[in-house]
Amino acid sequence: MDIFDKIQDKDHEEVVFCSDKTSHLKAIIAIHNTTLGPSLGGARMWMYSSTHDALEDALRLSRGMTYKAAVAGLNLGGGKAVIIGNPNMNKTEALFRSFGRYVNGLGGRYITAEDVGTSVADMEYVRMETNYVTGIDRALGGSGDPSPVTAYGVYVGIKACLNELTGKDSLEGKKIAVQGAGSVASYLIGHLAKDGAKVYVTDIFKEKVKPLVEKYHAEFIEPEAIYDVDADVFSPCALGAILNDNTIPRLKTKIVAGGANNQLADEKVHGASLLERGILYAPDYVINAGGLINVANELEGYHRERALKQAERIYDTMKKIFSIAKEKNILPHQASSHLAEERLRAIGHLKVFHNGHGTMTQNVHKRETAPH
Numbered sequence: 001m002d003i004f005d006k007i008q009d010k011d012h013e014e015v016v017f018c019s020d021k022t023s024h025l026k027a028i029i030a031i032h033n034t035t036l037g038p039s040l041g042g043a044r045m046w047m048y049s050s051t052h053d054a055l056e057d058a059l060r061l062s063r064g065m066t067y068k069a070a071v072a073g074l075n076l077g078g079g080k081a082v083i084i085g086n087p088n089m090n091k092t093e094a095l096f097r098s099f100g101r102y103v104n105g106l107g108g109r110y111i112t113a114e115d116v117g118t119s120v121a122d123m124e125y126v127r128m129e130t131n132y133v134t135g136i137d138r139a140l141g142g143s144g145d146p147s148p149v150t151a152y153g154v155y156v157g158i159k160a161c162l163n164e165l166t167g168k169d170s171l172e173g174k175k176i177a178v179q180g181a182g183s184v185a186s187y188l189i190g191h192l193a194k195d196g197a198k199v200y201v202t203d204i205f206k207e208k209v210k211p212l213v214e215k216y217h218a219e220f221i222e223p224e225a226i227y228d229v230d231a232d233v234f235s236p237c238a239l240g241a242i243l244n245d246n247t248i249p250r251l252k253t254k255i256v257a258g259g260a261n262n263q264l265a266d267e268k269v270h271g272a273s274l275l276e277r278g279i280l281y282a283p284d285y286v287i288n289a290g291g292l293i294n295v296a297n298e299l300e301g302y303h304r305e306r307a308l309k310q311a312e313r314i315y316d317t318m319k320k321i322f323s324i325a326k327e328k329n330i331l332p333h334q335a336s337s338h339l340a341e342e343r344l345r346a347i348g349h350l351k352v353f354h355n356g357h358g359t360m361t362q363n364v365h366k367r368e369t370a371p372h
């Protein structure tokens with residue numbers, strides 16, 4: 001497909017190819033939509049097998065960020081950068097500073113952050129060249145590790161799901177099976193245990209589960225057996241694509257609600273199979289928006305309490321999504337796209353946006369289509 005056709009296919013506003021021979025930088029910055037505000041999204045570093053694959057990823061991920069920010073009620077648009085290279089071998093100060101200069105050149109239309117393959121330390125090099133970067137260490141005035149806020153959002157999201165099915169938020173005596181014992185899962189399990197839930201937890205590294213078993217009386221489950229646990233909620237907090245043809249038929253829970261990204265192997269097919277089995281699914285990008293809410297707070301001067309308060313709204317957003325899904329007889333992830341598009345349309349009518357040069361420009365009215 002022609003590159004312009006590709007860019008126009010999902011209504012992207014701008015794509016920047018960044019190339020610097022001296023620092024060996026090859027990166028693509030994709031800005032999908034700035035109706036709600038400047039585009040924000042991480043910079044992913046990966047060994048893409050072709051420029052075409054890198055572009056595909058930048059276009060797909062930036063569009064996802066538009067929907068995520070819109071549903072989270074943030075005044076941010078969707079953007080993403082991909083840096084082509086091996087994150088274990090090709091990282092240098094020069095590379096990230098060069099990338100930072102490109103970000104700076106966009107004058108605030110794109111704000112970057114860490115992502116897969118990049119770290120807080122890399123973003124400190126980027127910050128030497130631009131202020132349009134978030135996810136900086138807390139000691140340096142940034143928002144630091146987003147996991148506590150993400151986990152809090154997942155916790156209130158689980159309560160919204162329970163409320164939807166039982167009419168009650170209470171976690172007392174509920175059984176929750178958590179996949180992963182990493183940052184998000186650990187904070188989440190703290191909240192669940194405090195509310196009297198019985199937690200089952202797994203991780204491919206057994207030593208990560210041990211402190212959770214000791215501190216919260218969680219029960220260790222072998223990684224492959226987590227799908228079979230007879231619990232109220234399955235909470236994926238590790239990998240993507242774990243809701244698939246093999247796992248969904250094994251689930252005994254009535255709710256799937258967790259922090260992992262891209263949980264459905266195929267959105268349409270597996271979203272529908274969850275519904276067929278009577279399982280309520282919390283769309284991942286809605287329930288895990290706490291991380292984005294956390295970095296967005298950095299733009300206004302970071303306060304953890306404010307970030308947590310905003311993450312608490314995930315409860316109401318989830319309830320709204322379930323009600324749209326019922327009313328329109330659509331899947332929850334389709335309902336969240338609907339909610340995002342409705343907000344984009346409503347604000348697009350009124351809103352003016354920064355064109356990146358300090359002036360305000362009337363926004364163009366855009367057609368929106370749901371993410372695939």
Ligand code: NAD
Pocket residue numbers: 145146147148150179180181182183184185202203204205208223237238239240259260261288289290291292
């Ligand atoms: P993490 O790396 O700290 O934890 C992930 C854990 O999953 C690790 O302990 C890993 O060993 C474990 N794991 C990997 N494969 C597994 C498997 N097959 N079975 C069981 N455990 C397995 O990552 P995190 O920051 O806690 O993020 C977890 C998920 O949430 C990721 O999908 C991430 O993209 C998503 N997410 C995180 C944030 C955040 O604020 N950290 C925000 C939004 C989304």
